Each structure stands twice: as structure tokens, then as C-alpha cells.
Amino acid sequence: MTATARIAGVISRAIAPRKPLTVSQWADANRVLSSKGSAEPGRWRTSRNPPLREPMDCMSARSPVRDVVCMFPIQFGKTALSENALGYTMDHNPGPVMVCLPGEVSMNKWIAQKLNPLIEETPAVRRTLTSVASRDASNTRTFKDFAGGQLYLEHGGSPSRLKSTTVRTLIVDELDEFADNLSSGDDPVAMLEGRTSAFPATSKRLYISTPGVRGVSRTEQLWNKSDQRRFHVACPECEHRQPLEWSGLQWTPDGSSCWYMCRECSAVIEEHQKTAMIAGGEWVAGNPGAPMRGYTINCLYYQLGLGPRWLDLVRMWIEAQNDPAKLKTFVNDRLAECWEDPAMRAVRHNLIADRVEPLPLRPVPAWVLAVTAGIDTQDNRLPVQLVGWGRGLRCWPIDYVELPGDPAEDDVWAALTDLLNRPIEHASGGLLRVEASAQDAAGHRTEAVKAYVRRKLVRRHMAIFGAKANNAPVLSKGTMVDVNWRNQLDKRGIKIHHVGTVGIKHHLYSLLGRDAEKQPDDRMIRFSDELEPEYFGGLVSETYNPAKNRFEKRRGGPRNEPLDTWVYAYAATHHPELRLHRYTKADWDAREARLGNSASPASDSRGTPPSERAPAPRSDSRGTQPARRNSGIVTKDGWGL
Structure with missing residues (x-):
């Protein structure tokens, strides 16, 4: 190839428009998982966990979606979703981006366990950094300068730093924990949304969290405003599409075996069938037309080898029944549902x-x-x-x-x-x-x-x-x-x-x-x-x-x-x-009697019947009368008994 052809090729690649690449496509082509934090290190495959595809693609450059909230269980790929969205932004859709964690400890753990392996193991991300030298001001622990943008890592314990940063892409992990770490008393959602106000037409916000307590959970608040998508799968027998729900899981009294029951035809669905069911599943909106995308899923969708089996989950559930703390943890972390104390359900307004x-x-x-x-x-x-x-x-x-x-x-x-x-x-x-x-x-x-x-x-x-x-x-x-x-x-x-x-x-x-x-x-x-x-x-x-x-x-x-x-x-x-x-029964009886006497027409000016009148108390040498305890009952003329 001649020099002219090479130069022409470089120029053509430089001025060519970007290919319409989605986040999941970018991850399949470029993402490499590290053995430091992944159960299956090596090349990323979205097909290994299909429900993650659509939430990830909402963060793509050409997606019209602006806001995404994901209410996911633990060990379902929440962090992988945010990592892929970050890597895609740095490599394919550069601009200022911020990753927010609830506290400083969680931020430092995220950097060590997630961000650093992402940079080290994924060449496409590492190439975007202007410098990898630890002493370079453009590559600090909480700030990375990359081609076309900057990466900020912040936490809820530093509201002053959060308020001073403007970004186009915002990724928030464990949103429900922010309120307890914000010493300024600000509403975390309102404060975080303000970081993207300088990009009204191109900003994207991703909120990922396991939910907390019903009524106070910020994730639940966003979910209620979203289009509320759940992952529907087809029954192998009747092909009726439905979301997998915990109430549909059945098990023997001793917890030795379990199965899922189709809510349409009552067919027995074994766990080994869920891999094919999930592969053919789709997200269905429960509140269509809402401006925010909302996704929720539960532990029944764990792919084989990527989470506890159904039988393990049943045993966790049984063990948690007599322990409110364990039950709350299971409901939040495994079912991805807000916890509500059973006593609270009976006191709704x-x-x-x-x-x-x-x-x-x-x-x-x-x-x-x-x-x-x-x-x-x-x-x-x-x-x-x-x-x-x-x-x-x-x-x-x-x-x-x-x-x-x-x-x-x-x-x-x-x-x-x-x-x-x-x-x-x-x-x-x-x-x-x-x-x-x-x-x-x-x-x-x-x-x-x-x-x-x-x-x-x-x-x-x-x-x-x-x-x-x-x-x-x-x-x-x-x-x-x-x-x-x-x-x-x-x-x-x-x-x-x-x-x-x-x-x-x-x-x-x-x-x-x-x-x-x-x-x-x-x-x-x-x-x-x-x-x-x-x-x-x-x-x-x-x-x-x-x-x-x-x-x-x-x-x-x-x-x-x-x-x-x-x-x-x-x-x-x-x-x-x-x-x-x-108060004893006698005390209440006496009070009731005094109240009845105060209303009796036969009572004197102080409300006491003649038969029960006591002699007037004598004054002491100073002309004062002994103090007596006031019952709180008054007659119509204002006297107390």
C-alpha cells in the first residue's frame, strides 16, 4: 500500500461518522472480565445474562432514553452494568462522566475492585486514558482524564464536591444508601440530577440499587415514576408470558425439592428449563408512557452458575422466617423488593x-x-x-x-x-x-x-x-x-x-x-x-x-x-x-364519679352533691388554705374538682 493510500485511509477513518454501536455490542466486542472480581473471567458475553442487554443499551449514544432506574437483587450484574456503561462512554461516546457511591469506603472499594480491573483488563478503555502514570495529575484515584472527557468519582459524604461538578453522564450505585451519608441534609436524587443540568438534551442518568424500606426508599420513588418494566418469560407448556414471582415458587415441607408453577396452566417448571426461558424473554412495561425507564427483576432469574439455585433460596427463606433482620435482607437483596414491616401494613392511612x-x-x-x-x-x-x-x-x-x-x-x-x-x-x-x-x-x-x-x-x-x-x-x-x-x-x-x-x-x-x-x-x-x-x-x-x-x-x-x-x-x-x-380501676372510678357529680343539677356551686360535701378547709395562721390536687374536671362555672 502506498503512502498516499495509507494517509487517505487514516483521514477517511477520522472523518467517518461513528457506527451506531450499543453498550451491549461494545461490551461483547471489547470488555474483558478480571479474575479479581468475576466468577467467570475472560471475554464478556451479554448472552450469558440476557436481561442485562436492554438496560445497558439505554445508555447508548443513540438511545432516546435519558433516565434509567434499575432495582436489582445482589449478584445479578448491577455493577457490571455500570462498568460497561462507563467503558462505553469513555471509548465510544466520550464526555464528562461521574460515578457516585454512597460513602468514601464504598467508593474506594469500587475503585480497587471494579474500576482498576476495568482499566487493566480492557484495552479499549486503557487506550482512552491520556496518562496511566500514578504521579500524573490527570490520573489520580478519584479523577481520570481521557480522550474527549473526564471521569469523576465522588461519594455522598462529600456534598460540596458533588455540587461543584457538572457532567453529561451520571452513574449512581446503591442510591438508597445516599440519604444516610449526606451530611448537608440535601435530597440525594434532586442534588444528583442537578449535576447534569448543563446538558439538557444529551445527558443520561443511571440509578442502580437494591431497594430499602418501603415509603423511604429513593429507588422505589424513582421506580414508581418509571414505566416499571418486568422480565416476562414463556411457560414451556402453554407459552403464556409472565414474570417469575416468588409466590409462584413451590417446595416440599422439608425443603428438599422445589419447582415453579405456571400461573396460567399450573404446569410444573423445573429450574433447568429457565435458561431457555430467559433467553427468549423480554421486558414488558407495566406503566407505559412514563418518561423514565424502570427495570426490576428478582433472584429467580439467576443464571445457572451465576447465583444461588432455587433450592438454596428456599432454604434461605425458611431460615429467615423467625428473624426479621434476615427476612428484611432476603426481601431487599434477593427479591429486590422494598421491605415493609408486617405491622406497618395494617396502619396505612x-x-x-x-x-x-x-x-x-x-x-x-x-x-x-x-x-x-x-x-x-x-x-x-x-x-x-x-x-x-x-x-x-x-x-x-x-x-x-x-x-x-x-x-x-x-x-x-x-x-x-x-x-x-x-x-x-x-x-x-x-x-x-x-x-x-x-x-x-x-x-x-x-x-x-x-x-x-x-x-x-x-x-x-x-x-x-x-x-x-x-x-x-x-x-x-x-x-x-x-x-x-x-x-x-x-x-x-x-x-x-x-x-x-x-x-x-x-x-x-x-x-x-x-x-x-x-x-x-x-x-x-x-x-x-x-x-x-x-x-x-x-x-x-x-x-x-x-x-x-x-x-x-x-x-x-x-x-x-x-x-x-x-x-x-x-x-x-x-x-x-x-x-x-x-391508674387503677379505683382511680378511674373516682374520676368518673367526680365528673358525673360535676354535671349533676343537685350539686353545689363547686359541683359536689350535698351528701358528699366536705367541710370547708380551714385557713392556717397566714390565711392560706392547704393545697389539694386538681383532678382536671371543672364545673360549668369554671371551678375545678
């Missing part, structure tokens, strides 16, 4: 709202014998809930209101004082009053709450903080916080009480769950149909995360002030001067 009774909020039912209040503190309002209590701390939410106003000003406190001191009508004709209240002081208005407690304008008003310990008691012993002029703790000052919020929420949710099968008269928590619909959503707006042993707000759910204020009102029943939780 629509189920709670269905239990309302055609009764007015006021006058309160005859069985309500005491009232407490819980107050949350926000920068522009005071959410307040009044709760009535009966025998055994049976509950009747009397009212939930939000008092508008900045707690730094006086107006909202005047409204709170009026609300808490206002008598409450009882079905017997008597009146009740709020006997104790608890207010959150852990917000931006801590000093304003403490100042209000010092003024003692309402009865038994406590300033509280949520306890950090998950096993904290309902209400701790008060801790002195005021100091005198000698810089000593002032015994006459206010005290801060810590509230065991996790334990109280468990108690509330267990009551709501048990009430599901009971008749209204037997329920421990009863609701009036005059409560606003938003109240029920807020009351169960959090879900329990067993991995962290705490409650977390549901993503996109209503505000949780109804739940918080109920918790505080329950804590107020444990006030050391009230202690409703320690």
Missing part, C-alpha cells in the same frame, strides 16, 4: 381513615375521663393536638390544629394559652380541662419554648426533647437547665424531659394494627369523622426501618406533625404529677 365513627369531636364521649396535649414547634406555627384518655389509656383524638405565627413573637403563645386553658365539653354535661402538655423544644425556637414554660400560664406544661436512645423510657426524669447568678443549677428553674419517641411510635402502631379486626367499641384508638383527612396521613406518615432501628418519614408523604403531637400528648400522660398510666 386509608385503612385508618376507614375506621372513623359518625360522632362529633365535642362533646367528647362519656368514656373519656382525662385530656392531655402535645405541641410541636415550627418556625412559623405551633401544631397542637388535644387527646382524650379513658380506662387503660384508651384514646380519643379531640382536635388537631395549627396555630399560625412565629414562636419568637407573643401572639402565637397567647393563642396557645387560650386553647390549652379552654374547658372541653363532656358527653355527661360536665367539663374537662387539659391536665398536662408536652412541647417539643428541639427546634429553632428552643429559648422561646423555655421562656413560655417558665411563665406557667398553663397546667403542667413540659419542655421536651426526643431521646436519642431507641430504648429510652416514655418520659425521663426532668433535667435542670437553668442556672442562678452563682452559675449553679437553679432548682426553681425549668426542667427538660426526654421522650422515648421510638417506643411510643411502636406502641401507637401496634394499637392501630390490633384495632383493624375489632369493632369500634373494642378499639383502643377511636376517631371522629370530623377529623380532617390529612390528619390520618400524618398520623402514620413514618415507617419503621429495622436496619437503623428508628422511624423514618415516608418519601412524598404528608407532614408528620399529627404523629409527633400524638407522641407528645401520650408522653404528657406520664407527667409525674398525673401518671395516668399508673
Whole structure:
């Protein structure tokens, strides 16, 4: 070949348009798996795991798909998918690209176990790097400069670095773990999406994760907005296409053998048949037309030799039945489904709202014998809930209101004082009053709450903080916080009480769950149909995360002030001067009798029948009368009993 022909060939290759290559085609042609992190080292074959083909090809240069979310089980090729998308971008579709991991430790492991072998074993990727020298500034551990683009590796523990980077391609691994690592408090999805805003027409975002807890999982949130694709395979007998589901797997009582049952013809499908079934399978959208592509699959699709066998999975499932932690791990990691505590299923807001009774909020039912209040503190309002209590701390939410106003000003406190001191009508004709209240002081208005407690304008008003310990008691012993002029703790000052919020929420949710099968008269928590619909959503707006042993707000759910204020009102029943939780039958009987007497027309001006009138207490030498405990029951003329 002459020099002219060679030069012409080089020029023609340089100006020729790129071939319409997909990610899976690039991986089959160029990707080499390392023995350091692969069960089958050597040349990559997409045919070995066909369900990965379509999600990978969504990241191709000519694909119209912009956003992809993959809710996959462990050991299914999640990381291989992201590696192939990264290698394709560096070699065939260069531009600025970022790979995000939840934390620094996970990022360093990904670099050592995934990125470095990708560069070392795949020549097409290694050739793109402008330098492979470790001392070169263009080739650091978290930054790689390659022909036509740059690679950034970041983690959720460094939000300032994430916010300062702009890329065209974004690859996010284990999205559900980001929220716990973001010290800035930002929403991880919104913050990560902002990294690609400079490329409105060409950007691509890939989110890969096993799901977490239902209601708080970011992966679930994206999946719900996607077209929700599941991998359908044909039954070998009737050829009906269906996704493989865990409920379709059957096994003997001793777990010695298992099989899959077709949901159309009930044919028995053996595991050795799934290889051919998967090879002929396809992704089917459950929510067609959604702008985001969503893919989910489970452990039943593990190819032989690339994951546990069906029988192994059955044994894992059986072993996990009596261990909630193991069961959550299996549901998340193997079934690729969000975990939901069984107790949480019975406390969904629509189920709670269905239990309302055609009764007015006021006058309160005859069985309500005491009232407490819980107050949350926000920068522009005071959410307040009044709760009535009966025998055994049976509950009747009397009212939930939000008092508008900045707690730094006086107006909202005047409204709170009026609300808490206002008598409450009882079905017997008597009146009740709020006997104790608890207010959150852990917000931006801590000093304003403490100042209000010092003024003692309402009865038994406590300033509280949520306890950090998950096993904290309902209400701790008060801790002195005021100091005198000698810089000593002032015994006459206010005290801060810590509230065991996790334990109280468990108690509330267990009551709501048990009430599901009971008749209204037997329920421990009863609701009036005059409560606003938003109240029920807020009351169960959090879900329990067993991995962290705490409650977390549901993503996109209503505000949780109804739940918080109920918790505080329950804590107020444990006030050391009230202690409703320690009441005996005799205590409740006496309280009910006093309430009935206060409404009797034969009672005197203080609500006591003539037969039970006690002689007027004598004054001491200073003209004062002995103090007596107020029951919280008032007559219509305002006197307390």
C-alpha cells in the first residue's frame, strides 16, 4: 500500500461518522472480565445474562432514553452494568462522566475492585486514558482524564464536591444508601440530577440499587415514576408470558425439592428449563408512557452458575422466617423488593381513615375521663393536638390544629394559652380541662419554648426533647437547665424531659394494627369523622426501618406533625404529677364519679352533691388554705374538682 493510500485511509477513518454501536455490542466486542472480581473471567458475553442487554443499551449514544432506574437483587450484574456503561462512554461516546457511591469506603472499594480491573483488563478503555502514570495529575484515584472527557468519582459524604461538578453522564450505585451519608441534609436524587443540568438534551442518568424500606426508599420513588418494566418469560407448556414471582415458587415441607408453577396452566417448571426461558424473554412495561425507564427483576432469574439455585433460596427463606433482620435482607437483596414491616401494613392511612365513627369531636364521649396535649414547634406555627384518655389509656383524638405565627413573637403563645386553658365539653354535661402538655423544644425556637414554660400560664406544661436512645423510657426524669447568678443549677428553674419517641411510635402502631379486626367499641384508638383527612396521613406518615432501628418519614408523604403531637400528648400522660398510666380501676372510678357529680343539677356551686360535701378547709395562721390536687374536671362555672 502506498503512502498516499495509507494517509487517505487514516483521514477517511477520522472523518467517518461513528457506527451506531450499543453498550451491549461494545461490551461483547471489547470488555474483558478480571479474575479479581468475576466468577467467570475472560471475554464478556451479554448472552450469558440476557436481561442485562436492554438496560445497558439505554445508555447508548443513540438511545432516546435519558433516565434509567434499575432495582436489582445482589449478584445479578448491577455493577457490571455500570462498568460497561462507563467503558462505553469513555471509548465510544466520550464526555464528562461521574460515578457516585454512597460513602468514601464504598467508593474506594469500587475503585480497587471494579474500576482498576476495568482499566487493566480492557484495552479499549486503557487506550482512552491520556496518562496511566500514578504521579500524573490527570490520573489520580478519584479523577481520570481521557480522550474527549473526564471521569469523576465522588461519594455522598462529600456534598460540596458533588455540587461543584457538572457532567453529561451520571452513574449512581446503591442510591438508597445516599440519604444516610449526606451530611448537608440535601435530597440525594434532586442534588444528583442537578449535576447534569448543563446538558439538557444529551445527558443520561443511571440509578442502580437494591431497594430499602418501603415509603423511604429513593429507588422505589424513582421506580414508581418509571414505566416499571418486568422480565416476562414463556411457560414451556402453554407459552403464556409472565414474570417469575416468588409466590409462584413451590417446595416440599422439608425443603428438599422445589419447582415453579405456571400461573396460567399450573404446569410444573423445573429450574433447568429457565435458561431457555430467559433467553427468549423480554421486558414488558407495566406503566407505559412514563418518561423514565424502570427495570426490576428478582433472584429467580439467576443464571445457572451465576447465583444461588432455587433450592438454596428456599432454604434461605425458611431460615429467615423467625428473624426479621434476615427476612428484611432476603426481601431487599434477593427479591429486590422494598421491605415493609408486617405491622406497618395494617396502619396505612386509608385503612385508618376507614375506621372513623359518625360522632362529633365535642362533646367528647362519656368514656373519656382525662385530656392531655402535645405541641410541636415550627418556625412559623405551633401544631397542637388535644387527646382524650379513658380506662387503660384508651384514646380519643379531640382536635388537631395549627396555630399560625412565629414562636419568637407573643401572639402565637397567647393563642396557645387560650386553647390549652379552654374547658372541653363532656358527653355527661360536665367539663374537662387539659391536665398536662408536652412541647417539643428541639427546634429553632428552643429559648422561646423555655421562656413560655417558665411563665406557667398553663397546667403542667413540659419542655421536651426526643431521646436519642431507641430504648429510652416514655418520659425521663426532668433535667435542670437553668442556672442562678452563682452559675449553679437553679432548682426553681425549668426542667427538660426526654421522650422515648421510638417506643411510643411502636406502641401507637401496634394499637392501630390490633384495632383493624375489632369493632369500634373494642378499639383502643377511636376517631371522629370530623377529623380532617390529612390528619390520618400524618398520623402514620413514618415507617419503621429495622436496619437503623428508628422511624423514618415516608418519601412524598404528608407532614408528620399529627404523629409527633400524638407522641407528645401520650408522653404528657406520664407527667409525674398525673401518671395516668399508673391508674387503677379505683382511680378511674373516682374520676368518673367526680365528673358525673360535676354535671349533676343537685350539686353545689363547686359541683359536689350535698351528701358528699366536705367541710370547708380551714385557713392556717397566714390565711392560706392547704393545697389539694386538681383532678382536671371543672364545673360549668369554671371551678375545678
